[in-house]
Amino acid sequence: MKKISSLFLLVWLIAFSLLYVTKTIESSKGYGGANTLTIYNWGDYIDPALIKKFEKETGLKVIYQTFDSNEAMMTKISQGGTTFDVAVPSEYAISKMKEEGLLLPINHSKIPNLRYIDERFLDLSFDPGNEYSIPYFWGTVGIVYNRALLGGKEITSWNDLWDPAFKNQILLIDGAREIMGMALNSLHYSLNDTNKTHLLQAKQKLDQLTPNVKAIVGDEIKMLLANEEAAIGIVWSGDAAEIMWENERLDYVIPKEGTNLWFDNMVIPKTAKNIEGAHQFINFMLDPKNAAQNAEYVGYSTPNKKALEYLPKEIVEDERFYPSEQLADKLEVYENLGKSMLAYYNELFLQFKMHRK
């Protein structure tokens, strides 16, 4: 009995001393207290040098945390255990978070740099008047392909993927909206289509693609494509830029039938404690020079019109990442289709996954 009690005591002692050590380390670095700003963003989605610059300019300490899906981020924010001051969700997540009252309104008078944002990206259906969100990056969903592995064959459209020559060569991203959207677009339907006949048609078309599909994967897709595990991948444009950076034999194309146009936006979640600092940070990121530096580092497209002047010409004129107006007209933003429609999309996607070669 005595042995057990002393063992117990020891465990508690160790636990508390560890707690004490982490606290002292944190406070010695200036964390804790009112002068911190917690940012909740996608992994590898900001130039770390900008965080340093922001800390220097404002004297605030930045705590940078990352998530890998909108759903995980929303769950964490709605639980409210951690105080996040700024988060960067995608557009469909914003309309959901708005409905659930997870966002604080943004005071536009504290963000003078908002004037640099291209009007095309303001006042969109998911957040009229940008009451709760400020654009951060935008991009498309498209096809990455390896010219060398495909023997110089060109891919220009979604329908090219159904070519029997690409047997077992395609990697798909594991997202119901993305893949169902691809099938809908290939049939020249809208990727927000809610007509069940159209959706069933799209699912049947996907079933026909099965022989060409090697796997349906998550973030690993970047590594697999860079390692030439498969010749074709359906990915987001920013991921494409990253993969192309690693493997020069890869190319990205926005399919001519049209595709998804998405936005990631800065918001202030209701968990925020440092609301003043959050506004400062958002304004800081909208500064044209900072936005340009960030866009060059991350590889996604910036919505900041003025920032384009600071970016190298070969980036701005690259139609794969800054598509022409003509192609831009065919891009669609995901609308929040409601829970049960989304469930139907997922159900069809699940059935497609179960379809055997």
Added chain:
Amino acid sequence: MRRYAYAIPYWLWIGLFVVAPIILIIYYSFFDIEGHFSLVNYETFFTPVYLRMTVNSFWYAFLITACSLLIAYPTAYLLTKTKHKQLWLLLIILPTWVNLLLKAYAFLGLFGTYGAVNALFEAIGIGTKQLLFTDFSFVFVSVYIFIPFMILPIFNALEKLNPSLIDAARDLGASEWTTFRRVIFPLTLDGVKAGCQAVFIPSLSLFMLTRLIAGNRVITLGTAVEQHFLVTQNWGMGATIAVFLMIAMASIMALTGNKKWGVRQ
């Protein structure tokens, strides 16, 4: 009185972390996606899609268990015969200390088109084969992950076996095979059962490997539960599948459980 006081943490634990979650899961399974009370999830479960998924899950879980047993029994048997038993045992347990995700990623590298295994195949003249995203690799990696849980109970059962029983069998003229079939195996059956439970039940609800190693070409009930909770946010359907998984697990426990209440001991 004091004895009851000591039991309080135990009952609290069981109540909060075993009973309450099960009740919650059952409760959620009666709500559709809009939050209305209904039996629609149970109806959906009995559609061909989910029934096929159930059969699939059982089939893969069975394959994984059978392969593990086939490898684990001889391994455990040999282990009891070796000199440095504890060291060998430690080596077998060691991989379980490594995070599952890390192991899965390691296999992504090993099994890739330009991975180590294919390099070896190329060198010995078999040629490059597609290993990743196949049924084979899925079963192989799952067996690799679960096999320590099969070896340990069998090893313990073999260790506890009284060697004089084997000597007696041999003295009475039984051949090696007969000794194994009539003496050793029946006496270690409890270990085999425990091992099968420890492998079959978790492999029934395996999910992450189905994406990483099988590239979503293998869809199990576990995958569906993950998707309903995290992506679709259809908690009701996810809970319904979980209810069926619990029923399946309980029946497996009942089937393979020790039926020796009061008989021996």
